[in-house]
Amino acid sequence: MARQKVMVNSRSQDIEKKWVCILLVLVSASAASSQYIVETLPGFPGTLPFKLETGYISVGDVEFFYYFVQSTGNPGADPLLLYVNGGPGCSGLNGFLFQIGPLKFNITDYTGGLPTLIYEPDAWTKTANIIFIDAPVGAGFSYATTASAYVSTDTLNTAQMQTFLRNWLAAHPSFQTNPVFVGSDSYAGIYTPMLATDILRGNEAGLKPYINLKGMILSCPHTFTDLETNSKVHFAHRLALVSDALYEALEVNCGGNFVDSTNVTCTEDLAAYNELVELVNRHNVLQPDCASLSPKSKEAFKSAISNQEKHRRSIQEFTKDYLVSLPRPRDLWCKNFGYLLADIWGNYPSVQDALHVRPGTVTEFFRCNISLSSYTMDVDNVLDYHKNLTSLGMQVLVFSGDHDMLIPHNGIEAWIKWLDLTVDIDWRPWFVDGQVAGYTRKYKDSGYRLTYATLKGSGHSPPEYKRRECYEMFRRWIHYYPL
Template identity: 40%
Template sequence: MTFSSSICTSAKFWAWQASFLLLLTNNGASQSIIKNLPGFSGDLPFKLETGYVSVGKFDELQMFYYFIESERSPENDPLLLWITGGPRCSSFYGLVYEIGPISFQFGDLNKDPLTLVTNPYAWTKLANIIFLDAPAGTGFSYSTTLEGYISSDTLHATRAYEFLKRWLVTHPQFLANPLYISGDSFSGKIVPIIVQHITDDIEAGTEPPLNLKGYIIGNPATNTKGDVNSRIEYAHRMALISDRIYESTTRNCKGEYVDVDPNNQLCLNSLQAFQECTGRLDSEHILAPLCPRANDYDELTVLEMNWNWKAGISLPVEDTLKDFPSSLQLCREDRIRYSVVWANDINVRKALNIREGTKGEWAKCNRTTPYTFDIPSSLEYHRNLSKKSLRALVYSGDHDMAIPYISTLAWIESLNLTLEDDWKPWFSDDQVAGYTIYYSNKEYNLTYATIKGGGHTAPEYNPKECFDMFNRWLGHSPI
């Protein structure tokens, strides 16, 4: 596996700088309590810790994290490890746009000062949460060797678990807290692997035993082909394509929309019709405006491009977006700019105690380091975990076409669990907030919930509803 020459030179320089700094400081792990942050007025009303934990055979991976203690009862409330998807997207996204205690006050970034405000629906009101930048090269995490930047699904999960064990060594007061591994999007493949590692170690009697209780995944990538194939049915259910287009597509492609026979012209024609109907929609929230992509990416974009390349279809991205105004207020890309500007401010890096010289430009997602997608499906991990004494919460924003609720519900049904409580609405402020279904298998139970009107990262679009869902589930109450 090779880098381009420019990437290789840059990575070698960062690795050399990081090694030099570690030799000088002789400190492979660190932690700091942060009381103030640029953009936030006054002292932070919650306890924020940032730091690095050394991972790897030679401690070459320096994994950066944000840890926020529960605002309710840190000593009793659960501990969550949060992995943002991508892969290689910073956990800061989950912290500031989804479930963390602060968020940006959006306005005109060109005129107004960048301001942080509190999030009234933060999950940290109920739980202690570690937001981990992983793998190395993501966010503020880095490696002291070039090889340390090479990762894969299995390596990502293994190193995240190693991080967790080492973090708990320096935070033994949280060993007894109920532990949940959590995340959304592509971390739907990573979280079950981490949980499997933990259960294996618990059964082997590895010390210290972690108090694992379960896992939480939102709009989770699970079975790559199944997730993508389900978009046709989803588009039909949401009236994005007609009955005729749906019927011709399913007939001509025979349910296979990923590995399409390039000689099957009827299938290609049907997929072209599908693309014409959906190509100018934001696949991660079909009600959101379509905006130009930022200089960022996540694995869902890669999957979409790969899918359409195999099918011989051209995505209307650059050419068809050039007439869209860049100042659309609801553009996700505009909101992402806030975090890019903030995280690249030298005063912010000083406040967070980022090690000087270890990181170049911060980006929401890292596009430069090698990554191998070696787990095409995490379904077998879920199947194994369904035989353990665990709780699982799986949720889907129902307006996400990137990973439609259809595919998530399909793999859950394939586990052949006992249906305890069938599909019914759940409520927030006496309004229908989505629909839920409850399964069990002896000591294992799984709650599935849709978030009405939610997108790919549901708490970003429906913060109160997702907070209510999380609160009830943590309390072992019906959602």
């Protein structure tokens, strides 16, 4: 198989200069905040078996909404994790309810009305304090007080999150000595190394409170767009989605570059490749390709929610108003069904009241608001940031599903190899309950330690498919045990 090349984006220095200017503006902003303890949630029977706090942290003209779950282990000593979801535009509730948090939807018994919640025994909050944030502005329940403040970019959002974390710690002084990790999922992998760099620079500059940053956790991270695009062709061939003959033709005619080819023969080969994988679920090639979820209009969505509350209609009736297309009954058994419940649940007035969402600040809630019209993706390569952090003693966990075609594992492995670290423990299986959960390799370099792990049979994002295995991986790694 042809070896993949990793190229570093020369734009990173210009982005860094803009970033410093943004940071200087943000740190001068007042650190207003509001916090509420949430003891019950609609859809969950009784009192929550963990401490949940919600609230807002002001960063300039942006009010970032967050969900903080205190560790049920030893909160005074357990690490503090700031967890950011991708999209860009996904709410912190995505991580809270579908990935690493202590609650999940009861999908099997749903027949309409308010979705019910059940306890998740393999939550990362068993051994960590976790802040789930609605970021960038416009995601979840976060909002801006001025129209201009809705304009955001990867660079600005990263700088805002650094200020958010310092302001959050100022409002929660008892956690200022806890070890801090920044974590991300999917697209938010772009933010993580920039955020870690920003935090360390801020510490050096004397910004208060000091952030006791120890490392990063990256789940199926978006890191370098071109590398990820090229890796998909290799990934498809590995899983027999394309023939040997077509793959060899692609390698010869495209020269390993499947992004911006002007070669007519390469273009024809890519068209044949795209036709073969068109109906494959990119999130997990083993699962059915489900209908997408999006409301027909704001009015239709609000009407559907209102009617749900009044009449408890069946899910089939509800989806007539809510979905652009659900052509086959079996689609309701697809993974996207849980995402539908998140949008239904989050738009109940009683849910927003329980979470202490400020009335009138958000028209409607979406698990992932992927139509952020004022958001610009201005960074497509953060390899320089990762490389620079290797000299700063960071502890890093990178993990990926081995059936994820959105950000394939072989692309992640390529940029890790590019970091040119020393292999500490070579490729081996790791186990949960006596079964192979995936494969792992550990690297080290002058105090910097990186653990890479795959989740066998998992897609994008791994905790949404293998919650127990991901918890065991996290628990061992965060406490410095081998996987």
